[in-house]
Amino acid sequence: MDPITIIRSRTVVMPSTNIDTDQIIPARFLTTTVREGLGVSLFADWRYDKAGQPKPDFVLNQPAAQGCQVLVAGRNIGCGSSREHAPWALLDFGIRVVISTEIADIFRNNSLKNGLLPVVVDEATHEWLLANPGVEVEVDLPACTLRLPDGREVPFPIESFSRYCLMNGIDELGYLLSQMDAIERFERAREGA
Amino acid sequence: MTAQSLFEKVWQRHVVVPETADTPAVLYIDLHLTHEVTSPQAFDVLRARQLQVRRLDRTLATMDHSTPTDTAQIFGGLPIKLESAARQVRQLEVNCAEFGVNLIGLQDSRRGIVHIIGPEQGATQPGKTIVCGDSHTSTHGAFGALAFGIGTTEVGYVLATQCLLQRKPKTLEIVVNGRLPAGVSAKDVVLAVIGRIGVNGGTGHVIEFRGSAIAAMSMDERMTVCNMSIEAGARAGMIAPDATTYEYLQGRPFAPRGADWDQAVADWNTLSSDAGAVFDKSAALDASRLEPMITFGTNPGMVTTISGNVPERPGDPVFARSLAYMGLTAGERMAEKPVQVVFIGSCTNARISDLEAAAAILRGRKVARGVRALIVPGSQQIKLEAEQRGLAKVFTDAGAEWRESGCSMCLGMNGDLVDAGQYCVSTSNRNFEGRQGIGARTLLASPASAAAAAVRGRVTDPREFLG
Numbered sequence: 001m002d003p004i005t006i007i008r009s010r011t012v013v014m015p016s017t018n019i020d021t022d023q024i025i026p027a028r029f030l031t032t033t034v035r036e037g038l039g040v041s042l043f044a045d046w047r048y049d050k051a052g053q054p055k056p057d058f059v060l061n062q063p064a065a066q067g068c069q070v071l072v073a074g075r076n077i078g079c080g081s082s083r084e085h086a087p088w089a090l091l092d093f094g095i096r097v098v099i100s101t102e103i104a105d106i107f108r109n110n111s112l113k114n115g116l117l118p119v120v121v122d123e124a125t126h127e128w129l130l131a132n133p134g135v136e137v138e139v140d141l142p143a144c145t146l147r148l149p150d151g152r153e154v155p156f157p158i159e160s161f162s163r164y165c166l167m168n169g170i171d172e173l174g175y176l177l178s179q180m181d182a183i184e185r186f187e188r189a190r191e192g193a
Numbered sequence: 194m195t196a197q198s199l200f201e202k203v204w205q206r207h208v209v210v211p212e213t214a215d216t217p218a219v220l221y222i223d224l225h226l227t228h229e230v231t232s233p234q235a236f237d238v239l240r241a242r243q244l245q246v247r248r249l250d251r252t253l254a255t256m257d258h259s260t261p262t263d264t265a266q267i268f269g270g271l272p273i274k275l276e277s278a279a280r281q282v283r284q285l286e287v288n289c290a291e292f293g294v295n296l297i298g299l300q301d302s303r304r305g306i307v308h309i310i311g312p313e314q315g316a317t318q319p320g321k322t323i324v325c326g327d328s329h330t331s332t333h334g335a336f337g338a339l340a341f342g343i344g345t346t347e348v349g350y351v352l353a354t355q356c357l358l359q360r361k362p363k364t365l366e367i368v369v370n371g372r373l374p375a376g377v378s379a380k381d382v383v384l385a386v387i388g389r390i391g392v393n394g395g396t397g398h399v400i401e402f403r404g405s406a407i408a409a410m411s412m413d414e415r416m417t418v419c420n421m422s423i424e425a426g427a428r429a430g431m432i433a434p435d436a437t438t439y440e441y442l443q444g445r446p447f448a449p450r451g452a453d454w455d456q457a458v459a460d461w462n463t464l465s466s467d468a469g470a471v472f473d474k475s476a477a478l479d480a481s482r483l484e485p486m487i488t489f490g491t492n493p494g495m496v497t498t499i500s501g502n503v504p505e506r507p508g509d510p511v512f513a514r515s516l517a518y519m520g521l522t523a524g525e526r527m528a529e530k531p532v533q534v535v536f537i538g539s540c541t542n543a544r545i546s547d548l549e550a551a552a553a554i555l556r557g558r559k560v561a562r563g564v565r566a567l568i569v570p571g572s573q574q575i576k577l578e579a580e581q582r583g584l585a586k587v588f589t590d591a592g593a594e595w596r597e598s599g600c601s602m603c604l605g606m607n608g609d610l611v612d613a614g615q616y617c618v619s620t621s622n623r624n625f626e627g628r629q630g631i632g633a634r635t636l637l638a639s640p641a642s643a644a645a646a647a648v649r650g651r652v653t654d655p656r657e658f659l660g
Contacts, residue, residue: 017511018392018492022625027604031259031277033233033284045627074511076393079426079492080623081604082328083231084344102393105428106328110344159360161216171346173242176354179210179219183356186209186221 001115003169006140007096009069012059013133019073020080021107025089027081038085039092060093064134069096072129076100078107087116097139099146101126112162113171119146119156141167196467199433200364200399203339203464207322209356217358222251223321225351226307227294229256229285230606231326235349236288244353246292251355253316254289255297256282257306259606262569262596267299275608292352305572305598308332308540312416313572315445319434319461324351329540329622330429331422335415336442337434337464339399342423365390365398365427366472369406371481376656378550379414380542380620380639382406382478383421384486384496390476392494395427398474401466402432406480412441413546420541421622424493433465485655487527488624488637491515495624499642499654502526518626519634520614527652530636534617535566535593535647536629537640539603542620543571545578547640552584554644554658555591561650566593567609569601593647605630618646 029041047058054061071090077100078086087110090098097117108118117139121129128148129135138147141163146154165172197205204220212218225248227235232254239246246252259278265271273279282299289296297304303314308329311317319337324330326348333340347357367386387394400422407415415432422430439458442448449457484498495515497504505523506512516523521530537543537551548570560566568588570576576598579585588595602609603621605628611617613632620643624635638646641655648658 015511016514018494020492020623020625022604022623022628026627026631027606030230030606031275031281033281034237035234045631076396076426079392080328080423080625082326082342082344084234084326084346102396104393104426105396106342106344106423110346113344113346159217160214161358164215172358173238173350173353175216176219176350176356176358179356180354182210182219183221183354187355 001169001171004115004117004141004166006138007069007117008136008138009097010134010136011070011072011129012065012068013072013130014059015074015130017074017076018079019077021078021083021086022080024078024086025083030083030085035088036092038089039094042089042093067094069094070099070137070139071095071097072099074100076102076104078104082106082110084110084114087111087114091116099126099129112159112166115166117141117166121146121154121156125154196469196471198364198466198470198472199337199401199431199464200339201470203320203322203337204361206320212360217360219356220359221322222324222351222355222357224311224316224323225252225355226311226323226325226330227252227254227348228258228307228325228327229281230258231345232288232348233281233284234345235352236292238349239292239352246294246352248355249293249295252294252352253297254285254294255304255307255310256285256299258600258604260299260599261607262599262601262609264597267597278607302573305574306540306543306600308420309544309571309575312336312412313445313574315442315448318442318448318457319438320464324357328423329420331427332416332420332540334419334422334429334431335412336438337431337461339429339431341428362428363398363473365395365400365474365476367400367402368404368475368477369402369480370404370477371406371479372409373406373480373483376641376659377483377485378639378641379410379417381483381486382480383418384488384493384637385478385483387421387425387493388486388496389478390425392424392492393426395422395425398427400425400427400430401472402430403466407432408435411546412437413544416544417541421493424622434461485639485642487642487652488635489519489521489527491518491624491626493622493624493637496637497527499638499652500528528654530616530652531650532618532636532646532652533564533615534611535564535643536569536602536617536619536621537643538567538569538571538601539621540571540600541622542640543569543575545575547620548575548579548584550640551644552587554641554648554655555593556587558591558648560592560647564647564650566591566647567596567602568593569596570598572598602629604628611635618643618652
């Protein structure tokens with residue numbers, strides 16, 4: 001994973017509330033056994049018509065959305081299935097930040113594990129972002145701050161250890177493995193071995 | 194000592210390293226269930242980093258999501274029709290063989306939906322921490338376990354270390370008191386709960402379901418309730434273990450025996466929330482006022498009584514879009530809506546008592562002309578029991594399809610699909626757009642409501658068949 005510090009990008013806006021992970025990546029694409037290549041199937045049922053052609057009115061198909069790395073979504077994005085294929089598909093498409101007022105638990109966790117930044121903001125900021133699609137924003141992970149084009153600085157919460165891992169481009173497995181002595185002690189105490 | 198909740202007790206017992214401002218807690222996992230869809234990439238990580246599965250005795254694999262429900266493809270020597278699914282099934286076999294993981298394979302008589310066979314085999318026990326790369330892992334909380342779904346990266350962490358990094362979640366108490374009226378089921382209770390608190394009402398929380406209506410439920414019913422905790426946004430739902438729990442577990446293959454059993458029960462009896470335990474949030478429902486429920490929209494919180502109408506929410510474009518997808522109009526009556534498909538199955542409602550509830554209505558009756566009724570038992574053991582007890586014959590006599598076990602039409606990964614535009618009364622857990630097939634319109638309801646819809650070919654209050 002590449003270290004994340006500051007991401008600058010225009011936003012693409014999907015105001016729907018409760019965008020579930022079945023929408024982000026429908027179940028029929030989950031028979032894959034690898035992580036790569038899911039971007040083409042991102043939001044497949046919203047994005048393509050019956051013949052498999054891109055629907056021109058769908059936001060991700062519009063020229064303005066190309067190259068956008070920041071997705072602003074309605075409240076409670078990522079609810080439903082635990083499929084990690086959802087952040088994999090978003091990242092493979094080029095999205096690196098998801099902004100909402102609420103982000104579902106498992107999706108948020110899965111995102112953090114893959115370098116997709118879940119950014120939870122207040123209602124007022126969210127409404128402004130929904131009303132102003134395509135603005136250039138700056139997501140500053142070291143400062144936990146979202147900068148809007150009018151100079152506003154909006155703080156966002158992010159779990160401290162996940163932030164450390166993301167800024168250093170490492171995963172949590174190394175840390176967990178470094179705790180092996182404690183894990184073995186715990187097992188011995190419980191299992192009486 | 195401070196009064197503790199059930200969740201806090203189970204959490205505390207599994208903290209290997211306490212959380213600090215800088216690092217989450219290292220939480221020990223007692224049981225890791227794994228399946229074909231969310232594990233291949235995790236095994237690849239083990240390979241890439243030259244790691245082993247740390248605790249084979251705490252890891253159990255099966256296949257359920259992409260497996261066919263067609264007998265010929267499982268036992269008849271026919272290949273799995275869906276090529277990508279066949280590949281995924283083979284990959285799990287290869288991974289389990291390579292790493293030595295105990296696999297309940299395709300033709301195993303113990304196979305079934307992972308959240309049904311864990312309890313069935315007695316692997317699910319009170320006080321355990323249980324994870325699986327599947328959001329409906331919350332089901333196992335019915336036994337007083339702390340059970341939650343994880344992503345594939347975390348599947349890899351648990352395989353390698355038997356631990357996860359976790360911040361302690363908040364707690365939400367949902368009290369359901371009173372006696373459920375006839376014809377109203379556990380499914381209706383949990384749909385009513387989600388309708389009340391919303392699909393995000395439990396986000397960041399572990400739910401404890403409490404109250405006399407919960408205590409009166411069988412384990413099958415408790416599993417239905419905890420199963421759908423995730424539909425309210427809560428990763429886990431829990432119910433304190435009691436005599437009903439122990440009666441269900443005793444004698445099952447993985448359950449403790451002899452003196453170990455007595456010792457386990459004595460320990461499990463200490464798990465209930467203490468009087469005065471504090472919850473971060475609380476909600477209450479009166480069971481005696483509940484009615485059969487049915488969803489009308491594209492998330493499980495969009496639910497009404499089966500005798501009710503689609504609500505009106507003028508000026509809400511997301512709501513309007515959802516109704517447009519469903520082909521319903523605000524204010525419209527749900528009852529009498531014609532349906533084309535009925536699905537009785539899934540980790541929510543495919544246990545033996547669910548099949549009994551459906552059979553009670555289908556016995557001596559026929560599935561309405563033009564309706565396809567698919568009945569998929571939750572496990573091969575349940576299938577066998579239903580056949581031995583004559584339930585399967587009730588279904589086939591009625592004209593329903595009786596299949597091998599698996600997730601099937603809940604998410605259609607195996608090719609069991611609802612066609613675009615069709616209405617499906619389904620006992621599963623999600624009515625998301627496209628969940629059961631592109632353009633499929635899912636109406637979530639109880640097994641009794643699904644069976645009633647199968648007989649009438651319309652959305653029907655199952656109480657019409659009572660007495």
